[in-house]
Amino acid sequence: MEWLQQLVNGISLxxxxxxxxxGYTMVYGIIKxxxxxxxxxxxxxAFIGFYAIxxxxxxxxxxxxxxxxxxxxxxxxxxxxxxxxxxxxxxxxALITAIGVSxxxxxxxxxxxxxxxxxxxxxxxxxxxxxxGANISSQSIMILGVTIVLMILLQFIVHKTKIGKAMRAVSxxxxxxxxxxxxxxxxxxxxxxxxxxxxxxxxxIFGVYYTRIDPLMGVLxxxxxxxxxxxxxxxxxxxxxxxxxVLGVVETVVSALGYSLWxxxxxxxxxxxxxxxxxxxxxxxxxxxxx
Amino acid sequence: MLQVNNIxxxxxxxxxxxxxxxxxxEGEIVTxxxxxxxxxxxxxxxxxxxxxxxxxxxxxxxxxxxxxPAQGIVKSGISHVPEGRRVFxxxxxxxxxxxxxxxRNDREQIKKDIQQVYELFPRLDERRKQxxxxxxxxxxxxxxxxRALMAKPKLLLLDEPSMGLAPLIVKQIFEIIQxxxxxxxxxxxxxxxANMALSVADRAYVIETGKIVLSGTAKELxxxxxxxxxYLGGL
Numbered sequence: 216m217e218w219l220q221q222l223v224n225g226i227s228l229x230x231x232x233x234x235x236x237x238g239y240t241m242v243y244g245i246i247k248x249x250x251x252x253x254x255x256x257x258x259x260x261a262f263i264g265f266y267a268i269x270x271x272x273x274x275x276x277x278x279x280x281x282x283x284x285x286x287x288x289x290x291x292x293x294x295x296x297x298x299x300x301x302x303x304x305x306x307x308x309a310l311i312t313a314i315g316v317s318x319x320x321x322x323x324x325x326x327x328x329x330x331x332x333x334x335x336x337x338x339x340x341x342x343x344x345x346x347x348g349a350n351i352s353s354q355s356i357m358i359l360g361v362t363i364v365l366m367i368l369l370q371f372i373v374h375k376t377k378i379g380k381a382m383r384a385v386s387x388x389x390x391x392x393x394x395x396x397x398x399x400x401x402x403x404x405x406x407x408x409x410x411x412x413x414x415x416x417x418x419x420i421f422g423v424y425y426t427r428i429d430p431l432m433g434v435l436x437x438x439x440x441x442x443x444x445x446x447x448x449x450x451x452x453x454x455x456x457x458x459x460x461v462l463g464v465v466e467t468v469v470s471a472l473g474y475s476l477w478x479x480x481x482x483x484x485x486x487x488x489x490x491x492x493x494x495x496x497x498x499x500x501x502x503x504x505x506x
Numbered sequence: 507m508l509q510v511n512n513i514x515x516x517x518x519x520x521x522x523x524x525x526x527x528x529x530x531x532e533g534e535i536v537t538x539x540x541x542x543x544x545x546x547x548x549x550x551x552x553x554x555x556x557x558x559x560x561x562x563x564x565x566x567x568x569x570x571x572x573x574x575p576a577q578g579i580v581k582s583g584i585s586h587v588p589e590g591r592r593v594f595x596x597x598x599x600x601x602x603x604x605x606x607x608x609x610r611n612d613r614e615q616i617k618k619d620i621q622q623v624y625e626l627f628p629r630l631d632e633r634r635k636q637x638x639x640x641x642x643x644x645x646x647x648x649x650x651x652x653r654a655l656m657a658k659p660k661l662l663l664l665d666e667p668s669m670g671l672a673p674l675i676v677k678q679i680f681e682i683i684q685x686x687x688x689x690x691x692x693x694x695x696x697x698x699x700a701n702m703a704l705s706v707a708d709r710a711y712v713i714e715t716g717k718i719v720l721s722g723t724a725k726e727l728x729x730x731x732x733x734x735x736x737y738l739g740g741l
Contacts, residue, residue, distance in 0.1 A: 377608070384594050384605055390556055391592035396580035396609040396657065 219349040221471045222464065227355045227424060229463020230362035234417035235440030236447065236455035237369065238290075238410030244386040244450035245406045246302065248309045252293060252316035254437015256411045259320065260286045260418025261335075261428045262328075268336050275338040275423065279361070282419045283412040290411025291404045299400070317437075324430040332429035335422040358420050365416060366456055369409070373452060378405050386450070435479065439466075442486045448499025457497060507532040507692055508553070508584075508661055513562030513572065515545075515552050522548045523559070524716040530661065530694050535687050537695040537703040537724065539737055540713035546696040547589050549713070550663045553694075554586035555579040566661070581609050585659035589666050589696075591650040595639025599630050602638050602649055606656030616656070623652035626682060644675035651682070661692045668699045680706050700737035704728045712737070 235257050242250045260282040267278035297316050301309045342353045373379040381402045384392040389399050421436070422428045443462045447454025462482055469481045489496060508530040515523040523545050530536045540546050551557045553564060555576035564572040571579055585606075594602050603623055607616045624631035627648040633641060638649055647667055654662060664683065668676040676699065684706055687693050697703035704710055704724045712720040712733060720727065727733045 380597075380601065380605055381608065383597065387594050387596050388592055391588060391594065392605075393556060393576040394554060394580065394586045394588060394592075395605045395653070396577040397605075398575075398577050 217349075217471075219347060220351065221467050223349070223351050223355050225464035225467030226460060227358050227463070228467060229443075229460035230359055231417050231421050231424070231459075232436065232440045232443045232462050233456045233459025234362060234365065234413045234420070235436060236443040236459045237366075237452065238414045239441055239444040240447070240449055240451060240455040241382075241406050241410045243444070244452075245382060245403055246298070246309075247306065248298060248313065249441065250298075250410075251310070251313040251437070251441075252297075252320060253410070253414055254433035254435075254440070255317050255320040256286050256290055256293075256433070257414040257418045257421070257437060257440075258324070258428070258430060258433030259289060260415030261422045261432065262324065262333075262418070262430075263415065264419030264422055265333055265335060265428060268338050275419075278338070279416055279419045282415040284415075286415025286418070287408040287412040290407040290414075293411075294404055294407040299403075321430055321433070328430075330430055332427050335426045335428060337423075337426075339423055354424060358424055361416070361420060365413060369413070369452065372409065378402070382406055439479075439482045442482045446485060446489050446496055448496030451496065451498040454496055454498035507567060508694070509563075509565040510549070510553070511563045511565065513552060513559040513564065515548055515557055515559050517548075522716055523552065525562075526713075526716070526718055528711050528718065528721070530692060532660075532692055533687075533690070534708045535683070535693040535695060535706055537697055537707035537710045538713055539697055539700040539703055539710060539733075541736075542698070543715075544713045545716040546713055547665050548716075550586060550588075550665050550694070550696055553579075554584060554663060556586075577609065580657055583658070583660035584663065585654035585657045585661075586663040587650045587654045587665060587667065589669065591643075591646045593638040593641070593646050593649050593653070595637065597638060598635050599638050599641070599649055600634045602653050603630075603656050606653035609657065619656055619658070623655060626655075626685070627652055644671050644679070647671065647675075647679060648682075651679075651686075655686065655691075659691060661694065662686065664693060664695045666696055666698060668697060668702060676702060700733065704733075704738075 238253050263282040263285050264278045267273045267281050297312050339354050343350045381397045385402045443458035444455050447458025466478050470478050510528045512525050558573045603620050629645050667679050707724040710724045710727045711718050
């Protein structure tokens with residue numbers, strides 16, 4: 216039952232990728248920008264959660280909520296300060312700005328607290344539960360549960376609420392959305408807020424699960440979540456969820472087969488393959504340029 | 507009701523509208539006819555706030571609306587059915603109609619109004635749950651108009667509702683435009699199909715390369731030699 220255990224590990228890792236990938240894909244869907252600072256919002260979420268738990272003695276859920284709220288605010292600030300004025304600029308200008316914002320966040324954190332890693336306090340009890348002979352930690356189950364709840368919540372927001380409908384309208388056709396009376400700027404801000412809140416949640420979950428955080432921790436998971444978003448079809452919300460899970464499972468399987476040094480490479484091999492074989496991703500539509 | 511006074515609109519360096527003035531009175535159907543690229547759509551986009559004029563004023567019910575954000579203009583009662591329909595093809599017919607009522611909060615009344623749109627366009631009723639991208643061109647035009655009506659506009663801007671549609675459907679659409687007008691909505695209609703447009707309109711303007719070159723009652727223009735030669739197939 217080694218395999219079942221690995222599968223659960225893979226899904227836990229994958230659900231973290233999926234949470235980050237959702238932010239990438241939502242932002243891309245609405246303003247066609249790959250927000251490379253998104254991985255750093257994830258890192259900020261991890262640190263906010265850390266301080267909430269270690270300094271203010273809060274439990275897991277209050278820390279999670281605080282991290283999500285603050286990350287949402289940070290996301291909106293990033294959008295308003297750095298990206299909003301570039302909305303009509305070339306895409307490459309916005310992309311380079313995103314990389315700049317990423318470096319700014321990483322180095323600001325390093326400036327204020329140093330580059331040393333931090334050990335995440337244990338806030339969730341970590342019992343081992345035996346299911347079908349596999350030892351699965353209660354943490355994995357908790358993480359999976361939180362992720363699923365967040366994803367259901369996201370689906371609800373996107374499909375049933377007014378702001379969600381506005382988000383879909385703006386991502387499909389901003390000018391037509393304006394003609395409905397939708398405030399496009401506010402809708403874009405809301406998208407950043409929701410995407411960043413999910414990244415913040417992913418940061419706290421990552422910290423609890425892997426117990427070690429540092430200011431550059433967002434780089435690699437950020438890139439991999441980007442791969443997950445491309446794999447699922449960038450712009451597609453179900454795509455980001457599936458892409459994240461697939462990536463997590465693949466990585467875990469590669470490690471389990473004894474090639475753990477190749478783990479990180481696996482993600483980028485997937486990226487190369489998907490770009491060659493099906494650039495629109497699993498759930499992506501073949502995009503036609505609008506005339 | 508709507509008064510456009512000497513507006514100039516630019517796309518970058520291109521001077522798209524040159525010193526345009528026009529007027530729409532309450533209850534009228536006014537049409538703006540002209541060839542491709544004459545500036546018809548640009549004028550509608552400027553009225554609905556998608557574009558900002560460089561000079562000039564747009565007065566709507568004595569309010570200055572030039573340069574106001576689009577959502578404010580929708581709120582004040584101007585709905586714009588854009589060229590090419592621009593329905594949200596990834597959403598169902600019903601969701602499109604709901605988005606038309608985005609600025610309203612009276613849920614009960616919105617439901618009733620959706621029913622009213624279905625009465626006006628029974629074809630949409632049959633396709634409520636269908637993704638709007640799968641509708642035919644005529645149905646999409648109906649949806650775009652229904653969606654605009656959901657905002658309860660006092661003034662409806664229609665940009666080439668006949669574009670790409672079969673003559674029979676065009677006839678239906680124009681009948682509905684007249685019906686909507688009779689129910690109290692003022693209409694500013696942009697068309698290339700001058701014949702059709704002049705047959706339903708009260709007054710008309712002719713626009714050529716960004717300038718108004720002729721105006722008058724629809725009847726006058728139908729009989730004008732210039733208009734006949736240029737827009738009505740030169741009879």
